[in-house]
Amino acid sequence: MSKLPTPAERLRSLLAAAGSLTLLVPGHRWDLVGAHRVEGGRILLDVPPQHIDTAAVLELTDVAPTPVRSRVRAKAVLGGWLAAHPGGGVALELAEAALQDPAYGRDAEVAVDPDEFAAAATDPLAHVEAELLCHLSDAHPDAVDRLARLVPPHHLHGVGRIVPVRLNRYGVVLRLEFAGRARDVRLPFLSPLDRPEEAGDRMQEPYARARCCHGGH
Structure with a gap:
């Protein structure tokens, strides 16, 4: 995919x-x-x-x-x-x-x-991406912490802050900010979504995978 x-x-x-x-x-x-x-x-x-x-x-x-x-x-x-x-x-x-x-x-x-x-087709989340990202960042920092468990631990060494920075039909992207640099990590959905209404259910996929992870940051 x-x-x-x-x-x-x-x-x-x-x-x-x-x-x-x-x-x-x-x-x-x-x-x-x-x-x-x-x-x-x-x-x-x-x-x-x-x-x-x-x-x-x-x-x-x-x-x-x-x-x-x-x-x-x-x-x-x-x-x-x-x-x-x-x-x-x-x-x-x-x-x-x-x-x-x-x-x-x-x-x-x-x-x-x-x-x-x-x-080309417009991404189903194009019109609501900003709203969804801000809601995730501002209202659900605990969810961002759970998503960060999916990031390979060696990428998290020295990280100062983790912020969701992109969201489209294929998945969510986290920005890892360090003292003098940044790195984006993509967390894909199992399959692309087709409608904005599917975003809530699809976000549960990486949350579920994160709960199964033993790593952290």
């Missing part, structure tokens, strides 16, 4: 969850807040229509909702041109996209094909 979304799925999920984007066209820059949505392979934007048929770039930064030291989880740059959308408004016709996410390799930049982006 894959433990990671494809880069195209990750990009679709980033766009779905993002509250803001930066749009760049020659001579103009917009910080768009709550002014975009994705339909198929097109990204619909609430911008003035006079820039149709103009080359454009979208920039997006994904920030962890929980209080970790290095909060930027991913960055994305999408290039294309602005076009009139058949249903009204302006759409970015995607020509190329690049994703930076440590999950795919430290400091690596991954190209995302526009056709793969158009066909």
Whole structure:
């Protein structure tokens, strides 16, 4: 079973969850807040229509909702041109996209094909990930401690704090913070979930495995 979304799925999920984007066209820059949505392979934007048929770039930064030291989880740059959308408004016709996410390799930049982006599915937890992570971190520190029992003991030597930093249909990721560095550890679900309502039951899987572990930190 894959433990990671494809880069195209990750990009679709980033766009779905993002509250803001930066749009760049020659001579103009917009910080768009709550002014975009994705339909198929097109990204619909609430911008003035006079820039149709103009080359454009979208920039997006994904920030962890929980209080970790290095909060930027991913960055994305999408290039294309602005076009009139058949249903009204302006759409970015995607020509190329690049994703930076440590999950795919430290400091690596991954190209995302526009056709793969158009066909990709948004993660079922994309819209609720921030809420669920903050609830787990703030209201259930005991649960985080139990999850940490699944981390190999040699990874926990010298750890100062453990914080849940990612959650998607494949599992939860814990950030291990040390004095001068950090390490992310993925705890996969037994199988990917399909609906947000399944998150509670799926989180019981790693809790159950943790109860069976004899290690600790």
